Amino acid sequence: MAYDFDTPIQRKGSDCIKFDGAAxxxxxxxxxxxxxxxxxxxxxxxxxxxxxxxxxxxxxxYTATLRGYAQAVDAWMHDNYGWLVAPEQIVMTSGVVNALAMAVRAFTRPGDGVIIQQPVYHPFASVVTGNGRVLMNTPLLLDEATSHYHMDFDALEQAAAQPNTKLMLLCNPHNPVGRAWTRPELQRVLDICLANDVIVVSDEIHMDFIRPGHEHVSLGTFGPEVLQRCAICTSASKTFNLAALQCANTVIPNESLRRAFKREISACGCHGPNLLGMAATQAAYEHGAPWLRELKEYLEGNWTLLDDTLRELHERSGVALTLVPAQSTYLAWVDCRGLGMDASELERFIQDEAGLWLDCGHEFGPEGTGFVRINLATQRAFLQRALDQLCDAVYRRLK
Ligand SMILES: Cc1ncc(COP(=O)(O)O)c(C=O)c1O
Incomplete structure (x- = not known):
């Protein structure tokens, strides 16, 4: 490997929330x-x-948009996903969550309904309720036999048909369940939403972490008529670890939606992009592909380690902690219902007995209760240590 993902880097003491946010x-x-x-x-x-x-x-x-920036975004989307992005359709925000909030404010009014699909990254709910809109949750369905998640299209149809429903926030690929939605699934979402005049905002921040055998289908690759009712949120921040540089690109093909979105941004007093965020994003899209290729290979090794560890734990202890088959992201969604604990017991077990800080599933909506999300984007040795602690805690429980 030309790049080193194994050498530990001291993050503790660097004021990052992951290591330094505990207190x-x-x-x-x-x-x-x-x-x-x-x-x-x-x-x-x-x-x-x-x-x-x-x-x-x-x-x-104060900075203008960097020369070559939009072309770099366009080339990345085109070369990787077959999506042609028109430079004038890109609107920058400080992040994707910020873009989701701006979309809620721009495309709906207080009291309007916004569809989400829990369990889902928690700001999907908070940008809706925090802005006085009504949460229309159409939970994903879990096939207990295969641990696969799929969409509940009947519930989606019902929610979209409500007269006050105006918007859907789609997580594509989906955090935390790891689904990379297929073209037929996305087509069905679009058919339902467009038939009911519901705008679709697709958060595609995890697009670059598709696992072997799967593909990212961007909403940007659907027809021009469909795109008139869509906004697509992207960012290099997950892919290249730039979150603190605060730069995201939302593509809004329809001019009047784009104007409304920009108006909301300026009403919030935000003006001008982040220079370092843009510089990093541009360099990432222009030069980052070889690094990303190796990173994804390394992450596959971490998925294997997790998979093997949970399988061995099951064989030795009889306790099934089931890894939901992930098609994307570096976030493992693990079904811990085999431990027979409620949400607060599970959280205490993970922290007090396993010595780990994970995101517990209920944070992503009630449907996530009994699950944990494990971030695999770390050095293999660190992951091994964490998984050893998890297994030891299970074995201690059984003594
Ligand atoms: C689906 C999803 N959207 C958005 C974000 C955050 O994006 P940003 O930091 O650009 O606001 C995350 C971070 O985990 C995420 O998983």
Whole structure:
């Protein structure tokens, strides 16, 4: 491998929330953190070089969109996903969650219904309720025999048909259940939403972490008529570990929706993009592909380690912690209902007995109760240590 993903990098003491946020949350600083979705890997050297060059210039006044920025975004989307992005349709925000909130505010009114599919990344609910809109949850269905999730299209149809429903927030690929939605599934979502005049906002931030044998189908590859009723949120921040640089791109083909979205951004007093975020994003899309290829290979090794560990745990202890088959993301969704604990017992077990800091499933909606999300984007040795602690805690329980 040309890039090093194994050497540990000291994050503790760097003011990152993953390692240094424990005290603020009343947790022990000794817990091994595998929660928030960022990575313990240093960014690609090619991106670091672009940032150094900007920093060395030494002037950080108001910036225009960088020359070549939109072309870099377009080339990435086109070359990887067959999606042609028109530069004028890109609207930058400080992040994808910010874009989701702007979309809720721009495309709906207080009291309108917004569809989500829990369990889902928790800001999907908070940007709806926090803005005084009505949450229309159409939970994903879990096939207990295969641990596969799929959409409940009947529930979706019912929710979309409500007269006050105006928007759907789609997580594609889906965090935390790891589904990469197929074209027929997405077509059905679009058919239902468009028939009921419901706008679809697709959060595609995890698009670059599709696992072997699967593909990312961007909403951007559907026909121009469909795209008139859609917005697609993207960012290089998950893929290249740039979250703190606060830069995301939302593509809104319809001019009047785009205008409404921009109006909301400016009503919130946000103006001008983030220079370092843009520089990093551009460098990532222009030069980051080889690093990403190796990263994904490394992450596959971590998936295998988790899979093997849980299988061995089951064989030796009889306790089934079941890994939901993930098609995308670096976030493992593990069914811990075999432990027979309620949500707070499970959280206590993970923290007090296993010494881990994970995201417990109920944070993603009630349907996630009994599950945990494990962030695999870390050095293999660290993951091994964390999984050893988890298994030891289960064995101790059985003694
Ligand atoms: C589905 C999804 N959307 C958005 C975000 C956060 O994006 P941002 O940091 O750009 O707001 C995450 C982070 O985990 C996520 O999983």
């Amino acid at each position: 603020e949350q009343g947790l022990s600083p000794d817990l091994l953190p595998l929660w928030v979705a960022d990575m313990d890997f240093r960014m690609a050297p090619e991106i670091l070089a672009a940032l150094h060059s900007r920093v060395d210039h030494g002037i950080f006044g």
